[in-house]
Amino acid sequence: MSDEDYSSDRLFEFLRESTIRGLLNPAVAKSRLNACEQLFVELQDDEKNDIRLIDVDTLCSRLHKIQNSSIRPEVLELYNQRVKAALTDYLSWLKKPACFYSIGGDSIRKDKRYEPSAKEVSLEQQALEEITLTTSSQPNDIISVPLREDRTVYIKNLPLDLSLDEAMKIARVIKALAINNNEQVE
Incomplete structure (x- = not known):
């Protein structure tokens, strides 16, 4: 991995291509991209070049002060959550693209073109096991x-x-x- 992979431009590229690759639900990717675009106008040069340096809470306060508190706090909090999720997913994808699974469970890998990750298979097996256990026995209460x-x-x-x-x-x-x-x- 090069330092270029950690740039804000690469994050934007990932969010735009994630729906094509079947990594994220299109609505989730779009909302995260929008939040990043709104907050990243206040990024400093070193943060633009290395997104690992971004403190999203500090970035939100910076934007809130510069905008003279014109952004509603609930909107800012939503941007905060979405940017954090986008950063977490992107950094996770960079580490192991083959095993990537969105933290929000927003994957859209429903077709057979993609092999499900080990985490997806594990979560599905766990859910099936729970369904079997709860339907096969009399409820405890x-x-x-x-x-x-x-x-x-x-x-x-x-x-x-x-x-x-x-x-x-x-x-x-x-x-x-x-x-x-x-x-x-x-």
Whole structure:
């Protein structure tokens, strides 16, 4: 890698080409590019030549002061987040282009032209595993109470820290629902 790879121009080039390469979702790439364009007008020469020197928070304050606070703070914060994400993704891509995966999960590699990265495969396997585990067993928060041979009652959403007073309150409600055969309910 050359020092030229760390220039702001190369970052812009990456953001423009990332959608063609299937690295970023087009809307995400465009929003990050726009944020970089807005903030990078205040870059100093050394920062333009080496984006690793950029402190995005300082850059945002610089822009905010120069613009006489005309930029709304929420817009500036959005630019801040997007520029940080763009820098992180670009530097990650520079280190290992073959294993690149966007920090925001904004990859659009849906077609078969690209091999998914190891991280994408791992995340997909983990999600499938979680789906299998949650659908294959009874949820943990449901308690079954067999009443008779032909009837089971299910109790759901009992708190893990259920106190004795709370349990008695639930029991009183259930007792109140029972058909009274001339018996006194306590």
